[in-house]
Amino acid sequence: MKTNLTVACIMAIGLVFTSCEKKVENPIVAIDLISEEFPDEKQEVMETFGAIAQSIKDGDMDKLISFHAYSSKFTEFKNGEPRNGGAANENHERTVFGSVTEVVKFDAKDLQIAVYGDVANLTFHSDFHLKFGDDLVIINDQITLLFVNTDDGWKMVHEHHSPLNLG
Template identity: 55%
Template sequence: MKTKLTFLLIMIFGTIITGCKKREEAKIEVEEVKIDLLNDEFPEAKAEVMALMEELKQTIKDGNVDKLIAGHGYGPKFTEFKDGERRNGDKENEEYERGIFSNVTEVVKFEYDDMKIAVFGDVANVTLHTDFHFRFGETDAIVKDQMTLLLVKTADGWKCVHEHHSPLNKTEE
């Protein structure tokens, strides 16, 4: 009787051990994909950012200030540099952009020159030269700046979390 019980226990443990080994062998090996944030181009994300920049152009031309503001990732991390002054935060940026773009009576020209989009996963850096010509009633404003936009991909799409505007050196004509 003891022999039969011992034999039965050995058979049960043998079956369990063999089953566990088969499960281990059946595990699928997943090859880790290495992402090179500095050199990979991320073409899909780059196309999304380019589409956003074109949408931004149309938003400005349409005078849709609320949509312009919605393109920002406002919060405690938002920053802006402009005109060589001290850093602004989200509240100052929104107030400034609402004040300016609510008063544009005509967008004569709104072009990007020398634009470069660099994507680093869920972060994109857009650098460009502005070629903007706005009309405020009878007053014209021509904006030729260097501009950098830092974008972060969120559940609601790409949002601007940093802006930097610097005057572009004038060249001889």
């Protein structure tokens, strides 16, 4: 009787331990951030870029600024000058784009979007023809916009503008 009780206890303990085993049915698959294309996110970034362009065409500076994620991490390079931050960028964007009286042409040539999960890099060559009163200004730059996917959509965290050598 004592032997039967001992065998039953051992079997019960064995049953408890085997039922506690975790079975992994859906293993986590590593995502190759370098090679994966992320087509849905790429489309979202393209739509965000289109909305940025539209805000400039509409002269809606508050909307334009809303596409930026200003923080101590925000950076911008332009015109070969030292790096600046969010406050200088916002001031520049409100001053320059707020003074545009007509967008004659706003083309982004050789546009490329590379998504790395929640980070996206958008590069293009600008062919912008902007009027400031009677003055036409043509901007042919190499532009990089770095985006981060936030709860409020894709936001710019870095801008880089440098002259495009057309010669």
